[in-house]
Amino acid sequence: MPTNRDLDRRGLLKVTGGSLAALGLTAAGCGGGSGSGDGPVTLRYAWWGGEPRTIAIKKTIALFEKKYPKIKIKPEFTDYESFWEKFQTQASGGNPPDVFQNSVAFLRKYDKRGVLMDLKSQADAGNLNLKNFRNGVLTAGQVEDKQLGVPVGANTMSLVVDLKVFKKAGIAPKMGWTWDDYFDALQKIQDTQKIAGDTGYFSIMYLYDLYLRQNGKAFFTDTELGFTEADLTQWWNDGYKRVKSGLVADPKKIEQVKPKSGLSAGLAASEFTWDNFSIRYEGEGESDYGLAPIPTTDGKDTGQYLGSLMLSAFTGTKHPKEVAQFIDFMVHDPEVGKIMGYDRGILATTEQYDAYKPADANNKGVAAYEDEVSAAGVLGKITPHPSGADVIEAAFLRIGGEVAQGKNKPAAAAKQFFGEAKAAFAG
Structure with a gap:
């Protein structure tokens, strides 16, 4: 498990612009127009x-x-x-x-x-x-x-972290850290800082896509889903257990602070999101926030793409x-x-x-994160999105949220999701 050493330099790319030397860290007729000939x-x-x-x-x-x-x-x-x-x-x-x-x-x-x-x-x-x-x-x-x-x-997807909380907990993520490392970090944050580690990772379609890509699959193929009901049941079951244990924030509290993020509201210490979205946290929250690497399955492949x-x-x-x-x-x-x-x-x-040339530290941090992820050689080609993907993404977020709140059991939720996905593909 990483330690407190070199918190800003090695593992976390500060959105606030403090250090950029991390290792790979870092959406009237046929056409419209009027006019003809030489007219406008x-x-x-x-x-x-x-x-x-x-x-x-x-x-x-x-x-x-x-x-x-x-x-x-x-x-x-x-x-x-x-x-x-x-x-x-x-x-x-x-x-x-x-x-x-x-x-x-x-x-x-x-x-x-x-x-x-x-x-x-x-x-x-x-x-x-x-x-x-x-x-x-x-x-x-x-x-x-x-x-x-x-x-x-x-x-590209990133992990935004509360730098103060991670430093106090003695956690310094580095490129290649694993999911086990990440969940161990959440446990350490809960034990030492008395808050949840994550705001609710398991209903984010694009994050699950990265996890699947790390394991030789993907969220989508050209025409359908690229994983099984059993895969999703396991993903949601593990996530729900972490909600119950307090490693993941109470979803009811997350809802109560919207539109503010649960991270910037101080309900948890980290949140997965697109790197350029991370700029919001400095305006919303009272801490310092940074970009950390996506956890891996094999210690190398993050599954990321642009x-x-x-x-x-x-x-x-x-x-x-x-x-x-x-x-x-x-x-x-x-x-x-x-x-x-x-x-x-x-x-x-x-x-x-x-x-x-961005003058503000936030944009400098985001640019450095993306450049260094690219330099790390982990970026792959984006997973294809079949027709109906927009409907499926909304269903994944909604049903995953029901699982988090205990309103739907993981196996039943996975079955429901696959049913709605089938209808979306046919639509």
């Missing part, structure tokens, strides 16, 4: 996110329209849940936006429905550059031989060339990179990554 073209551009993202994106739109005065952008934006409810209706009616923010969970779903443009055709035509993407993240937007999305940012938010295009747009030019500008232009920063993850292209 209007493209609809839709995304989800909060007010800071919207303010930044509107600034990038103004830059684009200055460079391309004959292309006008009509923005459409809302929160995540409302975005996909609206998009579902638009897609069913043949009227989605020309360009829209997307994620891997929706690629196969809307490719299956004929909504997404294969952007390779525009790359071949010279309207879109598909080069200079960092760490192989471009593959996140690929399905079979099609490029259905172009990444704007990249992130996820991504991306831009996709409607295959029925009336203006495919202009759409491609817009996407190209948004993912390669250095000034856009400076404006967006790491709002949607670490910038995906070298042009934007090199142009943006």
Whole structure:
């Protein structure tokens, strides 16, 4: 079990920016637009996110329209849940936006429905550059031989820890520590600091995917789930036991502090999440927080990969060339990179990554975490997400939460989940 030695330098990458020398530590018709001939073209551009993202994106739109005065952008934006409810209706009616923010969970779903443009055709035509993407993240937007999305940012799963609690408990995670090490650490935190070690790891689909990948499986194959009911029963059974023992925080208390995280509320000492999400804790909590490595099964393989938010295009747009030019500008232009920063993850292209130099310690820590995970050689290719993955992720979170609260026994919950997954795949 790791000790207190070299807490910040070797095992924990401080989000607060204290030390970055860790070992590998570290989402109107057929297309939209008006205009013809030499007149202006209007493209609809839709995304989800909060007010800071919207303010930044509107600034990038103004830059684009200055460079391309004959292309006008009509923005459409809302929160995540409302975005996909609206998009579902638009897609069913043949009227989605020309360009829209997307994620891997929706690629196969809307490719299956004929909504997404294969952007390779525009790359071949010279309207879109598909080069200079960092760490192989471009593959996140690929399905079979099609490029259905172009990444704007990249992130990977991480373990965010309360640095003060871990230091007091004498725990310094290092790259290659195991799940046994992690759970031993939770026990030590409970024994010495009198709080839970984890906020509730076992209902996070993307974390379970990493665990499965470490063991030669994956959450998804191209068409279905890549694990068994018995696998999931064991995962949820072990998790529930840790809730009962106090190693994992009481889920009722976690619910009570929302939207604040259970970690920043002081209910537990660690939480698994995407690395770029970790910036939230400094604003919410009263401690110092850092990024630690994902526990492993074999002492080496974390199962990690780069996820991504991306831009996709409607295959029925009336203006495919202009759409491609817009996407190209948004993912390669250095000034856009400076404006967006790491709002949607670490910038995906070298042009934007090199142009943006984060001044705040939080973003510096996140960038260093991702760079060093890449340098450690543990990053693999993202697991495919079949059509229905979005519904399945929501079901995993919901049913896993029921297990944590004792409302559903692990075996029955696993059976229920597999039933709902089957229906989602068929939908």
